[in-house]
Amino acid sequence: MTTYFTKDHEWLKVEGDVATVGITEYAQSQLGDVVFVELPETGKALAQGDEAAVVESVKAASEVYAPVDGEIVDGNADLEGEPAKVNEDPENSAWFFKMKLSNAGQLEELMNEADYKAYVESL
Amino acid sequence: MADTAATDLAKTPLYDLHVELGARMVPFAGYSMPVQYKDGIMKEHLHTREAAGLFDVSHMGQAALIGPDHETTAAFLESLVPSNMKELKPGKQRYTVLLNAEGGVIDDLMVSRPANPAQDGTLFLVVNAARKDVDYEVIRGALPEGIALETYEDRALLALQGPKAAEVLAAHAPECAEMGFMSAQPLEFDGITIHASRSGYTGEDGYELSVPAGAADAIARALLADERVKPIGLGARDSLRLEAGLCLYGHDMDESNSPVEANITFCMQKRRREAGDFPGGARVLKELAEGPSKIRIGLKLEGRAPAREGAQICLPGEATPIGVVTSGGFAPTMQAPIAMGYVPLDYSKTGTQLSIVVRGKELPAVVADMPFVEQRYYRKPK
Numbered sequence: 321m322t323t324y325f326t327k328d329h330e331w332l333k334v335e336g337d338v339a340t341v342g343i344t345e346y347a348q349s350q351l352g353d354v355v356f357v358e359l360p361e362t363g364k365a366l367a368q369g370d371e372a373a374v375v376e377s378v379k380a381a382s383e384v385y386a387p388v389d390g391e392i393v394d395g396n397a398d399l400e401g402e403p404a405k406v407n408e409d410p411e412n413s414a415w416f417f418k419m420k421l422s423n424a425g426q427l428e429e430l431m432n433e434a435d436y437k438a439y440v441e442s443l
Numbered sequence: 444m445a446d447t448a449a450t451d452l453a454k455t456p457l458y459d460l461h462v463e464l465g466a467r468m469v470p471f472a473g474y475s476m477p478v479q480y481k482d483g484i485m486k487e488h489l490h491t492r493e494a495a496g497l498f499d500v501s502h503m504g505q506a507a508l509i510g511p512d513h514e515t516t517a518a519f520l521e522s523l524v525p526s527n528m529k530e531l532k533p534g535k536q537r538y539t540v541l542l543n544a545e546g547g548v549i550d551d552l553m554v555s556r557p558a559n560p561a562q563d564g565t566l567f568l569v570v571n572a573a574r575k576d577v578d579y580e581v582i583r584g585a586l587p588e589g590i591a592l593e594t595y596e597d598r599a600l601l602a603l604q605g606p607k608a609a610e611v612l613a614a615h616a617p618e619c620a621e622m623g624f625m626s627a628q629p630l631e632f633d634g635i636t637i638h639a640s641r642s643g644y645t646g647e648d649g650y651e652l653s654v655p656a657g658a659a660d661a662i663a664r665a666l667l668a669d670e671r672v673k674p675i676g677l678g679a680r681d682s683l684r685l686e687a688g689l690c691l692y693g694h695d696m697d698e699s700n701s702p703v704e705a706n707i708t709f710c711m712q713k714r715r716r717e718a719g720d721f722p723g724g725a726r727v728l729k730e731l732a733e734g735p736s737k738i739r740i741g742l743k744l745e746g747r748a749p750a751r752e753g754a755q756i757c758l759p760g761e762a763t764p765i766g767v768v769t770s771g772g773f774a775p776t777m778q779a780p781i782a783m784g785y786v787p788l789d790y791s792k793t794g795t796q797l798s799i800v801v802r803g804k805e806l807p808a809v810v811a812d813m814p815f816v817e818q819r820y821y822r823k824p825k
Contacts, residue, residue: 352479352483352485353483353484353485355485355749355780356749356780358748358802376749376773377484378484378485378488378678378775379478379678379681379772380751381749400747
């Protein structure tokens with residue numbers, strides 16, 4: 321399993337041709353208290369950069385974008401009942417959705433953990 | 444997501460304290476202000492409802508009308524607002540609105556009459572930060588000879604709000620305990636003369652403290668030293684006032700809205716309603732008699748998804764919008780989404796089923812009484 325990161329503060333854990341996607345610790349700290357998560361429907365085909373999910377804090381709504389091309393194969397229904405999990409455990413149990421990759425080559429453009437850490441420190 | 448404040452933003456006297464407390468500073472009305480501290484909006488909001496929260500509202504405009512006697516100064520202010528000012532008693536405060544010639548709300552403000560007879564003829568004003576310049580221009584443009592508008596740039600304004608606010612403040616300024624809701628008077632805070640009112644914008648008991656800029660840091664630190672007090676940012680200030688059903692100027696009302704549309708006719712006392720002797724009086728009287736074409740209402744949404752400012756309000760199943768959300772978010776006390784918005788009078792009755800369109804989906808919503816959360820203002824025992 322390999323983990324990738326995007327400049328939009330999402331992480332992807334890739335196993336075979338399926339990526340599990342969530343938002344990073346940095347993203348949750350910037351959002352503040354998450355009160356609602358809207359997940360994409362299973363079966364939906366998304367291109368890189370498309371709006372995939374919505375995360376609402378007390379203050380504002382933010383989009384979660386598809387980090388790569390693919391088809392949604394699962395959503396984390398736990399987040400609908402317990403959105404605060406996004407603040408508590410963003411990089412593990414509070415994953416947002418899983419997508420089947422249709423263009424695995426796009427992964428090469430993403431950051432690894434060390435690069436992402438440096439990116440966050442540069443902000 | 445960077446929150447780097449532009450260098451041309453003004454700073455309040457508490458700026459260094461905010462930074463020291465780990466606040467996330469954001470630009471607001473030309474000032475660098477704390478939107479939240481380390482605890483975050485949810486905890487800050489709930490803490491204010493449970494104990495006491497300290498807010499820096501120094502960005503707001505503090506000013507005074509100074510005339511020869513109360514009758515003269517009050518009569519002048521009454522020419523700009525639809526509230527009774529002549530009847531305002533010494534040491535009392537009142538909420539009102541500045542109106543334009545069409546009866547639209549230029550700003551909402553607090554007016555207090557000093558308790559000290561030596562200051563008879565003075566009325567203190569607190570106006571919104573983003574409207575200071577507009578308000579002062581309107582007032583100065585109307586000033587008659589013998590009345591002056593003085594603005595105070597050398598004062599900070601702190602709000603201490605919540606059920607423990609009175610006990611906390613009394614440790615430093617014991618006289619505050621005797622103050623009634625919407626009263627105003629000078630207090631000695633650990634030997635520093637400040638001006639306090641028992642009011643605020645959270646729906647809780649509490650005070651607003653006008654203090655010399657140079658003493659603001661010391662006073663804020665003294666209050667924060669009490670474990671019942673936490674610093675609260677603008678984020679929670681917004682969610683608190685939304686739950687309390689209170690208007691945020693520029694969002695829930697603007698120059699196009701009359702006080703009747705904005706549903707704040709409580710600020711218009713009987714004598715003024717009958718006379719209509721204020722700017723835009725003809726429109727306001729007509730709306731009072733016949734009902735306005737639209738009115739500000741509260742809405743409770745089903746589910747957990749919040750509806751934000753700008754979302755369209757529709758009749759269920761019908762695509763044509765009948766109104767728009769002017770403030771909306773997740774209410775921490777209620778753990779549910781709430782909103783305010785304008786709809787035609789026919790759809791404003793409590794219990795009316797409406798829907799709000801969020802990201803293309805209709806969310807069921809019901810017209811609700813405001814305040815959403817019961818106000819707990821202090822009522823003096825008789």
